[in-house]
Amino acid sequence: MTNTLSDAVLDFIEVGEGASVRKIAVRSRAGAGPGLFWLGGFKSDMQGTKAVALDNWASEHGRASVRFDYSGHGESGGDFADGTIGRWLEDSVAVFERFCDGPQVLIGSSMGGWMALLLAREIRKRQEGQLAQEGQLAKASLAGLVLIAPAPDFTEELMWKKFPREVKREIETSGMWLRPSEYGDGSPYPITRNLIEEGRNHLVLGSAIDLGCPVRILQGAQDPDVPWQHAFALTHRLPADDVVLTMIQDGDHRLSRPQDIARIVAAVAEIG
Template sequence: MSTEPISADAEFIAVEGDRIAVRRRTGRGPGAVWLGGYRSDMAGTKAQALDGWAEREGRAFVRHDYSGHGESGGRFSDGTISRWLAQSLAVFRQFTTGPQVLVGSSMGGWIALRMVQELARAGEGGRVAGLLLLAPAPDFTVELMEPELTAAQRRDLEEKGYFEEPSQYAPEPNVYTSALFEDGRRNRVLDGLIDTHCPVHILQGMEDPDVPHALALKLVQHLPADDVTLSLIRDGDHRLSRPQDIAMMLAALDGLVARAAGDI
């Protein structure tokens, strides 16, 4: 979770009634945009490493917290993929200019893929210069969770509208709502070809207890045949926050940015 205290340099925008916290670093393009995971925030290890990269390289960098996360307002239990997608698009459009590399972690990888689709529909597909997906979890509600729901969890979803389960990353339990599952079905990306129109680099740990590497392999099958790189990290977990994982992330980002800038 968070590794830095709240500071005064966050900016806030209103998106459909939610107060969304944004931090940005100005610099040259192509820049990078961070999209965090479920219950993660923009003060985590990988986001901080990306900010340090942007400072060293003089690159633009933007990160934000979804509603119900970190410094943003709103209730976590009200969150859905559509809601967090709308917030991410609003931040992207207001705080970035020119081509950007979207860096999506876990659920953020799903958000990044949906952003590519929505931007393309709006005629803004050229704004995405590359995708760097870290242990991506596209369609995780349908692909990973629904098949494993217990009878008690299904009953809670039907009767209470949510269920809870312990989190290994935080003292508070994870909360999953029926709205999240229903909305997840409407946002599926693994139901056809995902035409990204940009290079994609996926980093996936083979010891990931949350998102099996089989999902990364399935994602590759739904991406165009060219311009897709999948790097499997044999001993990598879900967080991919060890020094060697961070080094791989930054090297992959350097490659995507160099391609976007025409340096290679």
């Protein structure tokens, strides 16, 4: 009998200190490795089509699975407007550290692709002893990365550099711009000066990205939010060995159609 989504355990952990403490919602399921670790997109949550489909696949195949909501997203606490790349990376590291053991496939969608690269880099640093730290993170390892319409450096390359002068001026003077949205309930959402400026501390496309594990990238050629050229720029920063970019000619940014989900699952299964 196929397991159901209710088998995934909902938990909350506290991340941060002082005024920045927030509760992070996590859904995890025990199982065999390599485990699946889901990293969602900007303004997305762990109840999205791709995240749920992957969790169901993990359930059907007896695989461990972890997904969570960044602070200010979904079921987690915190204000979205307080979010930065560094803050969400801190959430990601904390969840990984607490819930993962053994080899893991990091699966990152859109902004989650950037998060996956940053988290993978952090894991490697700790494993190599560059950051001496005890705990679960040292026991978990990277089996590989599956990146879906990955958006590394998006705050700089896809936002700031493309914003009209008047939008930049509003962000600089008022500290925030409300960006219209075609996703979710359609409500505009804040792009803060802090998001843009703090994001510059985490840019990865300016140099080589050596992760020491297989990488699979799926990119829609019709993606209006993350152009396919962005995925190409990323592949040029990754080692040539065991990096595969799949271009889906009629694919959009979501890549949530049944055929897209099948491709994502196949990429995860190949690494596993």
